[in-house]
Amino acid sequence: MNYADVEIMAPAGSFEALTAAINAGCHSVYFGVEQLNMRARSSINFTTDDLVRICQQCDAHHVKTYLTLNTILYDHDIRLMKTIIDCAKESGVTAVIAADHAAMAYCKEVGMPVHLSTQANVSNVETVQFYAGYADVIVLARELSLSQVAGIITEIKRKQIKGPSGELIKIEVFAHGALCMAISGKCYLSLHSHNASANRGACIQNCRKEYVVTSKEDGIELEIDNEYIMSAKDLCTIGFLDKVLDAGVSVLKIEGRGRSADYVDTVVSCYRQALEALQEGTYGPDKIEQWTTELSKVYNRGFWDGYYLGRTMGEWSDAYGSKATEKKIHVGQCVKYYPKIKVGEFQMASHTLRKGDQILITGPASGVTRSHVAELRVDDRTVESVEKGDIFTLPLTEAIRPKDKIYKVVTA
Numbered sequence: 001m002n003y004a005d006v007e008i009m010a011p012a013g014s015f016e017a018l019t020a021a022i023n024a025g026c027h028s029v030y031f032g033v034e035q036l037n038m039r040a041r042s043s044i045n046f047t048t049d050d051l052v053r054i055c056q057q058c059d060a061h062h063v064k065t066y067l068t069l070n071t072i073l074y075d076h077d078i079r080l081m082k083t084i085i086d087c088a089k090e091s092g093v094t095a096v097i098a099a100d101h102a103a104m105a106y107c108k109e110v111g112m113p114v115h116l117s118t119q120a121n122v123s124n125v126e127t128v129q130f131y132a133g134y135a136d137v138i139v140l141a142r143e144l145s146l147s148q149v150a151g152i153i154t155e156i157k158r159k160q161i162k163g164p165s166g167e168l169i170k171i172e173v174f175a176h177g178a179l180c181m182a183i184s185g186k187c188y189l190s191l192h193s194h195n196a197s198a199n200r201g202a203c204i205q206n207c208r209k210e211y212v213v214t215s216k217e218d219g220i221e222l223e224i225d226n227e228y229i230m231s232a233k234d235l236c237t238i239g240f241l242d243k244v245l246d247a248g249v250s251v252l253k254i255e256g257r258g259r260s261a262d263y264v265d266t267v268v269s270c271y272r273q274a275l276e277a278l279q280e281g282t283y284g285p286d287k288i289e290q291w292t293t294e295l296s297k298v299y300n301r302g303f304w305d306g307y308y309l310g311r312t313m314g315e316w317s318d319a320y321g322s323k324a325t326e327k328k329i330h331v332g333q334c335v336k337y338y339p340k341i342k343v344g345e346f347q348m349a350s351h352t353l354r355k356g357d358q359i360l361i362t363g364p365a366s367g368v369t370r371s372h373v374a375e376l377r378v379d380d381r382t383v384e385s386v387e388k389g390d391i392f393t394l395p396l397t398e399a400i401r402p403k404d405k406i407y408k409v410v411t412a
Contacts, residue, residue, distance in 0.1 A: 003279045007251045009066070009172070010268045013045075016261035018054065019367035021063075024268035028064035030097060032257065033084055036071050048084060051091035064094040068257075070117035073100040082106055095137070104134040113165065115172070118142055125155040128169060136163035137251060139172045142179060142235075146247045146308045149173060153248035170250035175241070176267055176295075177255025179232040179306060179314070210320060232314045236295060236303035239288050241274050244308065256299075262328065262360055263298040265368040270294050297326040328360050328407035335391065337400050344396045346406055347389075353408055354385040361396075363404030370409075371396060 010021035012031040021029050031054065033046045046054065051067075058065045067088045073081055081103055088096060089112045096112055098104050099119035107114045115137040122128060123141045131138060140149060153171050155161075161169050214221045235255070237244050244252070252275075254267050270291040277283040292303070299322045304315035317323075332348040344361075353359070355376055361369040376383050377393045386392045 172251035
């Protein structure tokens with residue numbers, strides 16, 4: 001396996017996350033515009049007016065751009081779908097991630113490359129062959145084992161199944177992030193309970209909650225203890241990434257368009273380091289432990305291997321929300337950065353910041369900056385702490401911008 005050819009695809013739900021992904025070393029990003037994508041509710045979606053800026057920023061760093069247009073489409077969506085695809089092609093987007101045949105057909109009509117979404121639930125090579133007329137890259141169903149994935153890739157090579165580009169079909173899989181309880185995300189629970197369709201990007205994630213079972217016969221209620229029976233733990237493949245890639249996978253997809261910039265920064269950094277370790281022959285238990293510790297610091301519901309190693313049932317979370325070992329507290333924002341002396345000036349908005357605290361700074365153009373407070377100065381005097389209302393400076397080696405947010409990072 002030539003690990004140098006593997007692509008790490010990062011989520012971008014905001015400009016902060018986009019910049020963080022690029023700085024962390026991703027090879028491509030995926031994002032949504034308007035409402036026709038699977039994270040229409042949970043992420044700060046871009047508009048078609050943002051496409052040129054996104055493409056210019058990514059092109060400058062040789063990062064590919066993938067636009068998600070993977071919801072169910074109704075007749076009244078067709079005009080908007082075509083407008084989005086036209087804008088994507090005009091702006092220079094690399095490819096569109098689609099699941100609906102109408103979107104794929106229009107992409108083919110206008111010459112826009114297509115990557116097939118996991119929403120299409122591709123689970124066998126015959127289906128790969130069917131979609132090869134539309135897509136160059138196919139995201140397989142998330143419920144497949146690695147042996148099934150490897151079998152499909154072997155057959156693609158044996159049968160020489162090629163996409164519209166004339167190249168062999170590439171296979172993409174999810175490497176890290178949230179998993180849905182439903183087959184490849186085809187869930188109807190949110191629609192049933194709140195008239196908010198997950199298949200239209202409006203999932204309210206009521207599967208993540210704790211439930212009580214009530215007997216219809218006598219009304220007796222039983223609380224379901226210990227496990228949130230519909231809330232799967234997060235997928236994490238960093239401990240067996242060698243096996244994933246040895247199956248022949250070309251693209252590693254990181255889930256998380258609804259996640260923060262620091263989540264994107266941490267996850268992309270860990271998987272990029274793991275990929276480089278595989279290239280260098282240094283991938284092993286000690287590094288895996290270090291990466292897993294880092295991944296545990298940002299949003300997660302606990303980790304499991306997914307279905308890749310042969311499991312047929314999900315592994316469920318035992319708590320609501322994140323199990324991250326660290327959390328961030330917003331304390332203020334940047335007023336100015338002085339590049340010659342490498343000092344940032346900030347105004348405190350809340351809480352207290354002390355010398356020695358771990359800090360996180362995020363911004364649309366800055367991405368994510370992590371540091372420790374080595375020194376605090378107010379009115380050119382050294383102080384041990386600053387509080388709400390204080391204007392202070394601290395040394396920072398990385399450049400930041402006015403209005404960037406500063407957070408204090410603490411143990412969760």
